[in-house]
Amino acid sequence: MATLLRKAARVSLSGSLLSAGGRPGRLYALSYFGSNSRNSSTSSKVKVDLDNSSGIAVVKFQGPPVNSMGMDFLTEMAIGLDKLELDKNCRGIILTSAVPKVFSAGLDIMDMYGKTLEHYELFWRSVQDLWLKLYSSSKIMIAAINGASPAGGCLMALSCDYRILADNPRYKIGLNEAQLGIVAPFWFKDSMVNTVGYRIAEESIQFGVMYSPADALKIGLVDQVVPEDKVLSTAKEKMEKWFDIPDHARQISKSMMRKPTIDRMLANRETDIKNFVGFISKDSIQKSLEMYMAMLKMKKG
Numbered sequence: 001m002a003t004l005l006r007k008a009a010r011v012s013l014s015g016s017l018l019s020a021g022g023r024p025g026r027l028y029a030l031s032y033f034g035s036n037s038r039n040s041s042t043s044s045k046v047k048v049d050l051d052n053s054s055g056i057a058v059v060k061f062q063g064p065p066v067n068s069m070g071m072d073f074l075t076e077m078a079i080g081l082d083k084l085e086l087d088k089n090c091r092g093i094i095l096t097s098a099v100p101k102v103f104s105a106g107l108d109i110m111d112m113y114g115k116t117l118e119h120y121e122l123f124w125r126s127v128q129d130l131w132l133k134l135y136s137s138s139k140i141m142i143a144a145i146n147g148a149s150p151a152g153g154c155l156m157a158l159s160c161d162y163r164i165l166a167d168n169p170r171y172k173i174g175l176n177e178a179q180l181g182i183v184a185p186f187w188f189k190d191s192m193v194n195t196v197g198y199r200i201a202e203e204s205i206q207f208g209v210m211y212s213p214a215d216a217l218k219i220g221l222v223d224q225v226v227p228e229d230k231v232l233s234t235a236k237e238k239m240e241k242w243f244d245i246p247d248h249a250r251q252i253s254k255s256m257m258r259k260p261t262i263d264r265m266l267a268n269r270e271t272d273i274k275n276f277v278g279f280i281s282k283d284s285i286q287k288s289l290e291m292y293m294a295m296l297k298m299k300k301g
């Protein structure tokens with residue numbers, strides 16, 4: 001664990017759209033998988049499978065029971081994404097889940113409950129870091145959402161360029177933080193606004209709405225709803241369409257759209273960490289989280 005954390009601290013946004021002084025599309029000819037046509041790397045929470053012939057990497061979350069985004073998940077994702085960013089064979093990344101019924105339950109509540117201030121700071125920096133890597137990736141990012149996707153799970157999907165959700169009414173998606181008595185930070189909010197527009201985001205975030213696939217499609221939170229067994233194949237088909245656009249043109253366009261949001265986060269990063277640590281360590285917020293965890297367990301029993 002300590003080694004993973006040290007690695008995470010070293011990984012940077014080197015290959016992303018924002019490298020080279022904000023110039024987009026700078027890629028490096030460095031392959032980490034070798035020259036086979038198909039290469040996999042697997043760690044405890046994330047499996048990365050890059051098909052060199054198609055240029056598509058499938059990043060599968062595999063942290064049962066709910067793919068919660070704890071320190072291990074955040075670190076492994078950061079390392080996996082950095083490697084893909086640097087790999088010239090990879091043009092597009094699909095995020096999906098190997099855990100039945102759940103894409104991701106969002107941030108691991110146990111990383112926000114009963115821990116030290118130092119832990120909260122490290123945790124929040126890692127959450128920021130993952131979002132920066134996802135949101136600023138020079139690759140085409142598609143979310144193949146094959147399960148429930150609350151809060152941080154929704155954020156990962158929002159960070160992609162395209163979202164496909166399985167047509168199952170139990171697979172709800174949204175930024176539900178308010179329902180836990182916590183507050184989605186400004187860059188979660190920005191990601192939502194950039195996807196569904198201000199008015200819908202305003203209501204959605206205040207109520208902490210979790211949307212059914214039909215409603216998510218209606219408000220533009222997802223781009224397509226397909227039968228559950230077609231989510232991954234549809235994502236691959238869609239990726240081929242994105243591949244028709246020359247990389248440099250797409251990357252510059254993506255950077256043009258996303259850079260202001262990323263710059264805002266970078267400019268406010270340290271304040272955001274301070275705010276999070278101060279907020280999450282309050283007795284009243286700790287109490288809310290405790291009650292929410294108890295409610296989740298009751299629902300189960």
Ligand SMILES: CCC/C=C/C(=O)SCCNC(=O)CCNC(=O)[C@H](O)C(C)(C)COP(=O)([O-])OP(=O)([O-])OC[C@H]1O[C@@H](n2cnc3c(N)ncnc32)[C@H](O)[C@@H]1OP(=O)([O-])[O-]
Nearest residue numbers: 065066068105106107108109110148150151152183296300
């Ligand atoms: C300011 C900060 C911004 C915050 C952003 C966030 O992302 S905040 C995060 C907001 N996220 C949410 O509000 C999502 C809350 N979760 C859910 O709504 C449901 O778990 C589900 C719909 C994802 C899956 O339903 P399902 O019926 O398939 O599964 P189940 O419900 O039976 O759970 C199985 C086990 O996992 C446990 N566990 C669950 N989530 C978390 C978690 N995030 N963490 C840790 N643990 C979690 C659950 O307690 C149970 O543990 P037990 O009893 O086995 O020891």
